[in-house]
Amino acid sequence: MLRLRLTPHTLHFKRPAPTSRGPLATRAIWLVHAVDTRRTESIGLGECGPVQGLSIDDHADFAAHAQTLIHAINSAALEVWPAEDWVTFLDSLLAPWDAQLARLPSLRFGVESALLDLHNGGPGVLFDSAFTRGAACLPTHGLIWMDTPEGLFAQVDAKVAAGFDVIKMKVGALPFGDELALLRTLRARFPNITLRLDANGAFAPSEALQRLEALAPLQVEFIEQPIRAGQLVHMAALCASSPIPIALDEELIGLASAGALNNLLAQVRPQGIVIKPTLLGGWRATADAVSACEKSSTAWWANSLLEASIGHDAICQWTAAYGGERLHGLGTGALFSNNFPSPVTLVGSQLRRNATAARQIHRALAASQARWST
Secondary structure (H helix, E strand, O other), X not given: OEEEEEEXXXXXXEEEEOOXXXXXXEEEEEEEEEEXXXXXXXXXXXXEOOOOXXXXXXXXXXXXXXXXXXXXXXXXXXXXXOXXXXXXXXXHHHHHHHHHHHOOHHHHHHHHHHHHXXXXXXXXXXXXXXXOOOOXXXXXXEEEOOOOHHHHHHHHHHHHHHOOOEEEEEOOOOOHHHHXXXXXXXXXXXXXXXXXXXXXXXXXXXHHHHHHHHHHHXXXXXXXXXXXXXXXXXXXXXXXXXXXXXXXXXXXXXXXXHHHHHHHHXXXXXXXXXXXXXXXXXXHXXXXXXXXXXXXOOEEEEEOOOXXXXXXXXXXXXXXXXXXXXXXXXXXXXXXXXXXXXXXXEEOXXXXXXXXXXXXXXXXXXXXXXXXXX
16 A cells, blocks of 8 residues: 655855845755655655745645645555556556645655655666766756846856856846846856846836846847736737747646646747756646646756755756756755755756665665565
8 A cells, every 4th residue: 555754954145145035044844755665665756845935735734634645645545556657657646635635746746756756666767878877967957046247247257167158147126227237247258158037026017127128138048037927918928929939937836737738838839948846746736837838839958946956856867868958957965054965966066866776765765664564
């Protein structure tokens, strides 16, 4: 029978992380442990936890709702059988709780990760690839955190020196004239970098097109969410006329189904979307998002989102297996002072996974939760 368990853990940032929703000093997460009580030698691990100010399940009673749903799944006494593919495997177990899990997307991300780990024998392998086996690296962009102008330049200098040739910067925190001057200086100093921008909905619809036209000479690859989510008529008009490709980000939060995403893409017609598995609700939803993009010829990029090492490793594995040749936005997990050990490390501008270390880390974390009731 399938048994799931949640174990809480509070992550502490090494220094407050500046975000579009304010600085974060801590982040509450839960480890998800999955076991088949007939074969307790294998334990699956996942990670869940709403992101403050972003996730639709970011509310004070998240833990209570999550524990109630875990209890319901455990009480169903589900039999764990192998399946030909991972989508069928997840659907066979979780379909009865689709509606509840849709309201708790970060929980679904963790539960599905733990189940896939269990499905593959519990060694910490969710999606097999050369990266997962440690035989290939995974490039990522260099994310520049909000800072003073001097601090921003220092961050970019360090990223470029480390080998990053794709830089992602936030815009909308400073007066637009100041940001434009800063970005012009940045482009002049680094004419060969690929520049991505993220506005986090900071522009008003009335000013957005003018600002995008001012930014266009800087050769921006794309800009994420120039106006606040939920203004679909304005966003559709902007996507149709912007000189810079637009990628939807916060617009995807809370979409309850693949059909809802299909409708969104048909109505707004963005040039791309940013896929964050923690916010979308796990791997089934992520696969549906990719399928919707392929049907509508919409570009997509995968991004991590302040995950601890277990969730970050899972996102890297999926991206390496299904992300194609494009360069995605994957963090390093180095933001926290009390993160779990990680098999994924940053070497220059690329992520590398140590498969041997992954098995050792997984074994140690699983051993700490080895006592399961039957």
